[in-house]
Amino acid sequence: MQLRMRILVASYRREDVTIELYGRTDDGMSVTALYYGFKPYFDLVEPEDSIVEEMKNDPEYFRMEEKTLWYMGRNRRVVRFFINSPWKVPEYRERYKKFCPVLAADIPFHHRFIYDMDLGSCVYIEGEEERDPRYSTDLVLRISKIENTDEFNPKLKVLSIDIENAIQKEKNDEWGRIFTVGYTLKFGDKIEQGAITDDDEKRLLEEFVKKVRELDPDVIIGYNIDGYDMPVLQSRMKKLGVRFSIGRDGGVPSRVQGRFWRLHGRVISDVWWSVKKIMHPKSETLNYVAKELLGEGKDNINRLKIEEEWSNRRDDVIRYCIKDTYLTVEVFERLRVLDRNMFMSTVTRLPLDDVTNGGTSNYVDSILIRRADRLNIGVPLTANEEKEEKIPGGYVHTIVPGLYSNVVVLDFKSMYPSMIMKYNICFTTLSPEGTIVAPSGARFLDKSVREGLIPSILRDLMEKRDAVKRLMKSSTGEEREYWDGIQNAIKVLMNTFYGVMASPFYRFTNVDLGSAVTSFARDTITRLIDRLEKRGFRVIYGDTDSVFIESGAKSVKEAVELGSRLSAELSREEGVTIEFEKVMDPLFSHGAKKRYAGKIVYPEDAKGTILVRGYETRRTDSFDLQSEALARVFDLILQRDIEGAINYSKDIVRRVLRGDPSIPLEKLVISRSVKSFDSYEQESLANVRVAKKLIEMGETFVPGMKVSWIVTNSRKSPQEVEPYIDGTEFRGTPDWEYYARRIEETLNRVLESLQSEISVISKSSGQRSLDTFVEQRAEEKGQKKNVTLDSFF
DNA sequence: GCCGCGCGGGG
DNA sequence: GTGTACGCGCGGC
Numbered sequence: 001m002q003l004r005m006r007i008l009v010a011s012y013r014r015e016d017v018t019i020e021l022y023g024r025t026d027d028g029m030s031v032t033a034l035y036y037g038f039k040p041y042f043d044l045v046e047p048e049d050s051i052v053e054e055m056k057n058d059p060e061y062f063r064m065e066e067k068t069l070w071y072m073g074r075n076r077r078v079v080r081f082f083i084n085s086p087w088k089v090p091e092y093r094e095r096y097k098k099f100c101p102v103l104a105a106d107i108p109f110h111h112r113f114i115y116d117m118d119l120g121s122c123v124y125i126e127g128e129e130e131r132d133p134r135y136s137t138d139l140v141l142r143i144s145k146i147e148n149t150d151e152f153n154p155k156l157k158v159l160s161i162d163i164e165n166a167i168q169k170e171k172n173d174e175w176g177r178i179f180t181v182g183y184t185l186k187f188g189d190k191i192e193q194g195a196i197t198d199d200d201e202k203r204l205l206e207e208f209v210k211k212v213r214e215l216d217p218d219v220i221i222g223y224n225i226d227g228y229d230m231p232v233l234q235s236r237m238k239k240l241g242v243r244f245s246i247g248r249d250g251g252v253p254s255r256v257q258g259r260f261w262r263l264h265g266r267v268i269s270d271v272w273w274s275v276k277k278i279m280h281p282k283s284e285t286l287n288y289v290a291k292e293l294l295g296e297g298k299d300n301i302n303r304l305k306i307e308e309e310w311s312n313r314r315d316d317v318i319r320y321c322i323k324d325t326y327l328t329v330e331v332f333e334r335l336r337v338l339d340r341n342m343f344m345s346t347v348t349r350l351p352l353d354d355v356t357n358g359g360t361s362n363y364v365d366s367i368l369i370r371r372a373d374r375l376n377i378g379v380p381l382t383a384n385e386e387k388e389e390k391i392p393g394g395y396v397h398t399i400v401p402g403l404y405s406n407v408v409v410l411d412f413k414s415m416y417p418s419m420i421m422k423y424n425i426c427f428t429t430l431s432p433e434g435t436i437v438a439p440s441g442a443r444f445l446d447k448s449v450r451e452g453l454i455p456s457i458l459r460d461l462m463e464k465r466d467a468v469k470r471l472m473k474s475s476t477g478e479e480r481e482y483w484d485g486i487q488n489a490i491k492v493l494m495n496t497f498y499g500v501m502a503s504p505f506y507r508f509t510n511v512d513l514g515s516a517v518t519s520f521a522r523d524t525i526t527r528l529i530d531r532l533e534k535r536g537f538r539v540i541y542g543d544t545d546s547v548f549i550e551s552g553a554k555s556v557k558e559a560v561e562l563g564s565r566l567s568a569e570l571s572r573e574e575g576v577t578i579e580f581e582k583v584m585d586p587l588f589s590h591g592a593k594k595r596y597a598g599k600i601v602y603p604e605d606a607k608g609t610i611l612v613r614g615y616e617t618r619r620t621d622s623f624d625l626q627s628e629a630l631a632r633v634f635d636l637i638l639q640r641d642i643e644g645a646i647n648y649s650k651d652i653v654r655r656v657l658r659g660d661p662s663i664p665l666e667k668l669v670i671s672r673s674v675k676s677f678d679s680y681e682q683e684s685l686a687n688v689r690v691a692k693k694l695i696e697m698g699e700t701f702v703p704g705m706k707v708s709w710i711v712t713n714s715r716k717s718p719q720e721v722e723p724y725i726d727g728t729e730f731r732g733t734p735d736w737e738y739y740a741r742r743i744e745e746t747l748n749r750v751l752e753s754l755q756s757e758i759s760v761i762s763k764s765s766g767q768r769s770l771d772t773f774v775e776q777r778a779e780e781k782g783q784k785k786n787v788t789l790d791s792f793f
Numbered sequence: 794g795c796c797g798c799g800c801g802g803g804g
Numbered sequence: 805g806t807g808t809a810c811g812c813g814c815g816g817c
Contacts, residue, residue, distance in 0.1 A: 012805095040806065089806040106806050167804055176804075228803035257808045272802045276810080284802055303804055359809080382807095505808095621814085673800070681798090704803080 001141060002126045004149050005031050007119065008156070008218055009353040010110035011264045013249070017086065019113045021123070021351075022137065022248055022265040024154040030137040030216055032248060032265065033125050035146070038113050039063075040086040042105035043078045043378065044096055045071055051099060052079060060084050060092075071101065071378035073431065078103065078378065093381070104379040106507075107369065111354075111362075115370050117146060120349045121342075124149040134250045136213045137265070151346055155188040156338065159217035160329040163229050164321045165236075166307050167702045174235045177201050179310050181208050181233075182321035184329050185215055193326065195318045202240040205233070212246040219267045219338065219352075220246075223286045223328045226270040230261050260357035267353045271328050274337040282627070290327040293334045299323050304700050336485075343489040360496045361506055367457055367493070368508065377428065377453060382507045391502050391514040394544025395522040397529065401591035403640065404540060406559040407584045407598065408549045410567055412524070413577035414491065415545035416498035417458045419520040422576060425501075426452025427508045438516035439523050454497055454508075465490040521545065528570060528578070540587075543594065548587070556601045559583045563602075582606065588637050590750055597750075599638045610638060625656070625667035625739070626746050633747055649747045657740040659733075668734050669708045669724045676703035684718040686711075693723050714738035 005023035012019050019035040039062055044051065055061055062082040069078045083089070086109035093105040107115070126145040161183045166176025181204070182195040196211060198204035212220075222229045230253060237244045244252045248265025255261055261268040275281065275289050282288070291297040299320035301309050309317050332338070344355040348363040349370075355363070361382075372379050412418060419425065423436050424444050429452040434443030444452070465487050472483035500506040502514035521544065529539045529547060541548040549566070553559035563580035570578045584598035595614030600606045612634060629652050636645035655663065672687040680688055690707045694700070701707070712732045713720035722732035 042806075086806060093806075104806085108806060112806070163804080165804055179804095222803090224802040227801090232804080254805085256805080259809045262805085270802090273810090276801080286802080306804060358807095673802090675799085679799095685799095702804085 001129050001139075002124070003029070003031065003139070003141075004122065004124050004152070005033070006122050006152065006154055007114075007351045008267060009263075009265055010114060010351045011249075011262075012086065012109050012113075014087075017084065019110060020249065020264060021143075023123075024156060024218060025139075026152050026154060028154060029139055030157075030218065030248075032132075032135045032137045032140045033127065033143050033146075034130070034141070035113065035143045038116075039082045039084070040089055040109055040112065041080050041082045042089055042092060043067070043069065043080050043103035045069075045076050045078050045101040045103060045378065047079055047096070047100050051096060055081050055092075058083075060088050067376070069103070069376050069378040070428070071103070071380075076378070097381075101378075102381060104369075104381075106381050107365070107379075111350075111365070114350070115366070115373065118148070118370055119146070120148045120151070121346045121351075122149050122151050123147065135265075136216050136248050136250070138216075153342060156218040157185065157187045157216065158219045158221060158329060158332070158338070159212065159215055160184045160186075160221045160325040160332070161225070161229060162222055162321050162324040162328065163232060164306060164310070164317055165232055166310075167304065167700070168307060173239065175232045178204060178232065178236050179306075180204075180318055180321055182318065182323075182325045183211070183215075184322065184325040185217065186329055186333075193322050195322055197314075197318060201236065202242060205237050205240060205242040208233075209242065209244065209246055216248070217266060219269055220263075221269045221271050221328060221332055223324065223331075224270065224272045225268065226259055226261060226273065230255075230268070256357070262353075262357070267356050269332075269337065269341075269356050271332050271335075271337065274335055275331065278335050278337070278340070286324065286327060286331075289331055294327065294330050296327070298327065304705070339485055340489075343485040344492065346486065347489040347493050361500055361503075363493055363496050364500045364506070368453065371453060371457060375453065380507050382505065383509055391511060391518055392522075393518055395525050395542070396544070396593045397539065397542035397547075399541040399589045399591060399593060399596070401589055402540075403637070403642070404550050404587045404589075405585055406551045406553040406556060406601075407540065407587040408551045408553075408559050408563040408566070409546060409581045409584065410549070410563065410570070410578050411546040411581050413579050414462070414494055415521055415524075416517050417462065417494040418576045419517050419524070420452075420498065420501075421455045421458050421462070423516070423520055424452045424455050425513055425516050425520075426454040427510055427513060428453045429455075430510065430512060438519050440512070440515040440519035442512040442516040444516070454501075458494055458497060461490055461494050465494070524574065524576070528574065531570065531573065532566075541589070541596070546581070551583075556583055556585065559585075560602050584611065586638060586640060595749075597634050597638060610634065621670050621672065623668050623670050623739075623742075625652075625663065626743055628667070629743050630746055630750065633750055637750070645751065649744075649751060653740050653744045653747070656736055656743055659736040665710065665724075665730050665734065668710050668739055670711070671706050671708040673704060673706045674701075686719065686721050689718070690721055690723050694725075697723065699723070699725060711735045711738050 003025050005025045007021050007023045009022040010020065019038050021033040023031050025031055060083040062084055064082065065080040067078045067080055068075050089105055093102050096102050124147050125143055127141040127143045130140045130142050132140050161181060163178050164180050165178040169176040178201055180195050180197040183193065185192040196204055196207045198207065234244055246253065247263045251264045253261045253263040253268065272284060275284060281292060287298040301317055301320040341352055341356050345352045348355060348366045350362060350366050369379050423438065424447050429445040429450055430442060431445050432443060434445045436444040436446060468483050468487040468490065472480055472487060475483060498517055501509065501517060503509055525542060525545065529542060532539050532547065532549060538550045539547055540550050551559045551562050553562055560583060563583060567578050567580035582600055583602035585601045587596060587598035589596040597610065597612045600609045600611055633645050633649060636648060674687045674691040677688065686709065687707055690709045691701050694707060708724040709721040710724050710730060710732060711719055712722045712735050714735045724730055
């Protein structure tokens with residue numbers, strides 16, 4: 001038979017070392033494709049004859065091959081040993097690396113297969129159908145021919161699951177018993193929901209396993225599924241003697257280094273993790289995120305008294321559980337997690353599972369190792385944990401406090417990749433004979449002598465991205481979104497190359513490379529700032545790859561014209577692309593690097609967006625009143641109502657200081673979770689003390705629970721705190737001065753240049769007055785102090 | 794300012 | 805599984 005499928009997961013069968021490719025066909029069938037006979041191997045550089053002899057006589061030995069590979073600046077004789085068992089490779093690696101360099105000996109076996117066959121995300125397969133009851137897919141076949149085919153995106157089966165289990169656990173148990181498992185299955189437009197409930201927990205778990213195999217999902221999702229549902233399911237199944245065999249090969253999930261889960265044939269995708277990466281919400285709870293994205297939150301169930309709820313209103317709990325799975329899948333879709341990962345899988349040429357549950361070094365490996373192999377360049381092992389000194393980063397221009405009008409922002413297109421390409425920065429070109437000299441001192445060969453491997457890869461990716469962008473511009477609707485996703489994935493991939501160059505954890509890492517990239521970048525941006533200043537523009541700010549120009553324009557239109565003109569002229573002069581990104585009006589800064597807030601007025605589609613950088617209000621120990629006050633202040637400033645902002649700030653701090661009874665106490669509550677007590681070295685942590693007090697008070701506390709409190713006396717050390725129990729009247733008195741001070745500190749970070757105006761509390765604590773502040777800033781900029789308040793605001 | 798620790802989500 | 809977590813804020817020094 002023959003078919004086309006998108007590869008979702010790759011793995012291998014241990015018994016007979018057979019490669020398994022799992023996927024879905026263009027006509028919607030789930031497939032297991034098996035490749036027999038692929039052998040693991042590793043390379044030894046110039047091994048002694050005795051080592052070769054030893055290997056030849058090893059029971060694992062299959063065959064050997066002589067090669068010439070480029071390694072550490074020259075071509076070397078390399079012996080490639082093929083062996084029988086992939087899991088033995090680490091053993092030989094450790095044994096021989098004392099005697100000679102060992103290459104390519106830490107590449108997962110399924111990756112080795114994909115690289116060697118040079119497979120992309122979609123393949124055409126010819127083969128014989130097999131009847132193998134172990135596999136739960138629609139089709140199982142033995143591959144006789146496999147090659148790449150045009151990309152397609154089959155609809156995938158997504159199963160969202162959620163468990164409800166007891167908090168109170170029995171002796172010797174890791175977790176409380178599971179009451180129910182809810183699910184929502186989505187396959188295209190089809191949706192199926194349900195819950196598995198049984199008073200006999202063992203039967204419930206067996207039913208669950210059966211259900212998963214029957215539904216045969218490609219992707220299993222959940223909210224914090226990695227850290228909660230999976231470990232609990234695994235642990236309860238172990239206790240009750242149920243095999244957690246939900247893999248497409250009948251295998252069980254295994255945990256990869258305390259975080260991700262691997263399962264043959266299915267991708268396990270934690271939506272919480274995606275929410276963090278994509279959305280960066282203030283709070284990461286499902287309830288908050290769902291309300292934010294879908295306008296709908298979780299049902300009302302008291303999770304802390306789940307046992308009671310389960311016995312009193314079982315149906316409500318089941319509904320609640322199913323609703324969670326529904327909200328999770330809706331968030332998953334709204335954030336387009338699957339699409340994003342599919343795009344990344346397409347451009348990195350890796351299975352969906354590897355981009356969902358793996359580090360970014362995989363991306364670079366996938367592209368770089370294939371090309372290195374083709375060019376006979378040796379692939380070294382990943383360096384292990386030698387702490388390299390940190391590479392100096394990007395240039396950040398000093399910013400003078402103020403409120404600026406019509407600010408034009410230019411930025412370098414793909415700054416670091418551009419530097420790598422322009423200056424041929426690569427481990428293959430780093431050489432004392434190089435004629436390209438980085439400001440950091442490293443030397444690189446000229447392209448005409450040897451083009452670097454990484455620069456050539458980036459050049460190809462850049463060209464591809466430009467082509468994709470053209471396709472995007474000439475298309476509409478879904479097709480346009482598709483191309484936009486692809487071009488964005490290419491951008492991420494390109495930046496990843498610098499990321500691994502600068503990381504101490506990668507196989508091709510070298511500090512000289514990373515430092516060369518950033519030094520060239522600093523050189524380039526400061527040169528750009530000089531050019532602008534020579535033309536009479538005032539550059540007010542810049543960071544790594546961007547410059548902010550006070551345009552002096554009378555209107556947005558004028559600023560836009562200026563931006564376009566400068567971008568064209570400067571790109572020509574610098575030989576790299578400098579893009580006109582946006583216009584902000586106004587832009588506010590209190591004079592600290594990496595911190596500003598502005599209202600975007602161009603481009604049109606972002607018009608009205610408030611951009612806040614560096615003033616992240618999200619602190620784990622913050623309270624509502626604090627973040628509300630900050631948001632209000634930003635709002636007023638960007639309406640150019642500085643006086644209003646100051647008045648509001650003074651007012652709120654004063655109100656808090658005098659303990660205004662109209663302030664709801666909930667807005668002072670600070671929350672944090674608490675682990676089991678034995679995991680803390682210090683006894684004085686506020687959250688731990690609150691937990692202990694809760695127990696004393698006869699309230700529920702279980703490790704991992706979130707506790708809330710109000711600070712009642714911060715003068716004592718450690719500060720005194722009183723538990724806050726939702727629905728119970730708070731009896732203590734808040735330390736109003738503490739709260740007022742926290743709010744004042746927060747607001748002063750923004751209004752620093754005005755702080756003498758709102759020093760309600762600590763007038764004598766040596767804070768700078770506005771005048772001295774202006775003076776200092778002026779001196780820092782080498783300006784005379786003819787700066788007036790007016791020019792700031 | 795650096796370093797190491799703890800949190801976040803889930804019941 | 806030929807592997808080795810993510811990013812941020814805080815407190816201690």
